[in-house]
Amino acid sequence: MSRVVVVTGVSRHLGSRMARILSRDASIERVIGVDVVPPREDIGGAEFFRADIRNPVISKVLTATGADTVVHMGVISTPVQAGGRSTMKEINVIGSMQLLAACQRVGTITKFVMKSSSTVYGSGPKDPALFTEDTEPRHPPTSGWAKDSVDVEGYVRAFSRRRPDVCVTTLRFANFLGPKAATPMADYFALPVIPTVLGHDARLQFIYEDDGLEVIRLAALGEHPGVFNVAGDDFLMLSQATRQAGKATVPVFEPLMATVGSWVKRAGFADFTADQIRYLTYGRGLDTTRLKEKFGFTPRYTTPEAFAEFLRVRELPYSLPGERLESLERNIAHALGSATKSEAAEQMAGG
Amino acid sequence: MMVDAQIIPFEDDEARNRRRLSSVDATPARDLPQAQPGTPTAGAVAEWLDFLRRRVTGDYTVDEFGYDADLTDHVLLASLRPLYQEWFRVDVRGIENIPSEGGALIVANHSGTVALDSLMTQLAVHDHHSAHRHLRMLGANLVFSTPFLGEVARKAGHTLACNADSDRLLDAGELVAVWPEGFKGVGKKFSERYKLQRFGRGGFIASALKAQVPIIPVSIVGAEETYPMLANFTPLARLFNLPYFPITPTFPLLGPVGMVPLPSKWIIEFGEPIPTDHYPxxxxxxxxxxxxxADDVRDTIQQSLYRLLTERQSVWR
Incomplete structure (x- = not known):
């Protein structure tokens, strides 16, 4: 079977890496990268088509190339990348609608992979600890990237009803972390001083870039219809993550967080929507059992490992290096004539 | 000897295991307090330094519910122990009714205006049970939306009272505890003391049936007298979005001093487990x-409350 895969959003990091990975795959004949602007990064053996998914030209690209698989990654999670919130919304919602309308018309399409987000679940005090794909959101998102994702998923569901012959895979990702991907949490941890919500500590989950792209690749090559949560195993608390990053934090009284958020946003550092603030207050957990069973894939990086790797590759400056504290602790313990715990364990293992 | 007494709460399981292991090496001197070099004080300091370094660098793990075992063992439970041992002098009965492993559902009466009864039950199970099990409690969403309270509750291993979470915990073989009276129980007036309120919608029973785990009815005597609530000042409750605003003999009359609980004598009795695995x-x-x-469980708790009350010498002793 000849396979022609169209990848949208290739001008940005994740999209171009995805195109590069798919173009290396022997079972795929052609990889077409689509975006409004040319990719800044190498897309390997993939061909680039300049097309705006927000207008009907996209259907001509699909027809002309005889595409059978569409990997939709042309959604943007931060307004800074898009050049403003209204553009971002237009690209996410109108772009996805146009793309789906084109896919509905083009008969050769047999597979559609949607890169969605776990922000569709919202966050709040009434949430269960873990969301399965079927859990009804208790606090549905109202704005920004999260609301866009809810809207887009709705259009994808409608498309799936109208074209039941197409295998539709919707992937709800936890926050991507990686060397380059611009995601809300990556921007957040890059802030010089991190505002947190006073008296709350969020449970965080991350997916490392390599694992996330592997899941998209498996979805594009295999038959996995349905919705899947994608996240690294285990959890980090927000306070724990900032400590591991050695970052100073400023606890902000919850009702003032929106104001602080808008200052940070105006300064151009990071996006702070109401939903982002709720996420930083309550956190969220994803049950990834379905992914592990149906895809037979467990992300190689757990959440703590993904965060450690993110800190390593981004070289975010530490203010409190762990090794120095450990040696300090050892010195004090030696002065008191006692072994530290780790040393005692070593002695145990040695003897 | 005072020094020894101070070390115990700060030790985590790992340290205990290590001591057990090293004391096996050092037989027959099994009861020597320290097999590692240095004095007990230095050992405790090293233990604390290690703990502080882990906290500062974020070198610890939490589970999917946000349960932070390291913090719970070293700080949260340790800080409650004086209240438990010296103030309420909790008398624990029937602790052997809790299985050493596997899931079980603890159902208890709720009282006392401030939910100290749940914290004392957690400590009773952890300190008196041979397996030192951690109680995973199910709380109202108000707990988790309240600043600081919600944060600490999650770190101590508790989660929202919903079917998804209780099923998940019981399936994982955890010891789950519920206070099905909720705010109706904890926020009732002193005149209503030891009268069980209506149990919620029975979701906890369904969870136990689904997981086929035993239900352990628990009766707590003494918590009712900690903050005797004479009246509920509804306008303030409404203003602060609280289920009730208590007026006790000392609060708000004496201000912060009124927040000190009265030193009542407590009895926590863990009753006979009610099996659920014989239901299809x-x-x-x-x-x-x-x-x-649910009615059976409620009756059992109410009857043992009456019995315990007749056995009690006085509210304070």
Missing amino acids: VGSADDALLVFNL
Whole structure:
């Protein structure tokens, strides 16, 4: 079977890496990268088509190339990348609608992979600890990237009803972390001083870039219809993550967080929507059992490992290096004539 | 000897295991307090330094509910121990009714205006049970939306009272505790003391049936007298979005001093487990069975409350 895969959003990091990975795959004949602007990064053996998914030209690209698989990654999670919130919304919602309308018309399409987000679940005090794909959101998102994702998923569901012959895979990702991907949490941890919500500590989950792209690749090559949560195993608390990053934090009284958020946003550092603030207050957990069973894939990086790797590759400056504290602790313990715990364990293992 | 007494709460399981292991090496001197070099004080300091370094660098793990075992063992439970041992002098009975492993559901009466009864039960199970099990409690969403309280509750291993979470915990073989009276129980007036309020919708019974784990009825005596609530000042409750605003003999009359609980004598009795594994699969959907079981549990707790009250010498001793 000849396979022609169209990848949208290739001008940005994740999209171009995805195109590069798919173009290396022997079972795929052609990889077409689509975006409004040319990719800044190498897309390997993939061909680039300049097309705006927000207008009907996209259907001509699909027809002309005889595409059978569409990997939709042309959604943007931060307004800074898009050049403003209204553009971002237009690209996410109108772009996805146009793309789906084109896919509905083009008969050769047999597979559609949607890169969605776990922000569709919202966050709040009434949430269960873990969301399965079927859990009804208790606090549905109202704005920004999260609301866009809810809207887009709705259009994808409608498309799936109208074209039941197409295998539709919707992937709800936890926050991507990686060397380059611009995601809300990556921007957040890059802030010089991190505002947190006073008296709350969020449970965080991350997916490392390599694992996330592997899941998209498996979805594009295999038959996995349905919705899947994608996240690294285990959890980090927000306070724990900032400590591991050695970052100073400023606890902000919850009702003032929106104001602080808008200052940070105006300064151009990071996006702070109401939903982002709720996420930083309550956190969220994803049950990834379905992914592990149906895809037979467990992300190689757990959440703590993904965060450690993110800190390593981004070289975010530490203010409190762990090794120095450990040696300090050892010195004090030696002065008191006692072994530290780790040393005692070593002695145990040695003897 | 005072020094020894101070070390115990700060030790975590790992340290205990290590000591057990090293004391096996050092037989027959089994009861020597320290097999590692240095004095006990230095050992405790090293233990604390290690703990502080882990906290500062974020070198610890939490589970999917946000349960932080390291913090719970070293700080949260240790800080409650004086209240438990010296103030309320908790008398624990029937602790052997809690299985050493596997899931079980603890159902208790709720009282005392401030939910100290749940914290004391957690400590009772952890300190007196041979397996030192951690109680995973199910709380109202108000707990988790309240600043600081919500944060600490999650770190201490508790989660929202919803079917998804209780099923998940019981399936994982955890010891789950519920206070089905909720705010109706904890926020009732002093004149209503030791009268069990209506149990919620029985979701906890359905969870136990689904997981086929035993239900352990628990009766707590003494918590009712900690903050005797004479009246509920509704306008302030409404203003602060609280389920009730208590007026006690000392609060708000004496200000912060009024927040000190009265030193009542407590009894926590863990009753005979009620097995659920003989019901056929799918019984959780049998609404009538769920209601009947909930009534049984409620009756059992109410009867043992009456019995314990007659056994008690006075409120304070």
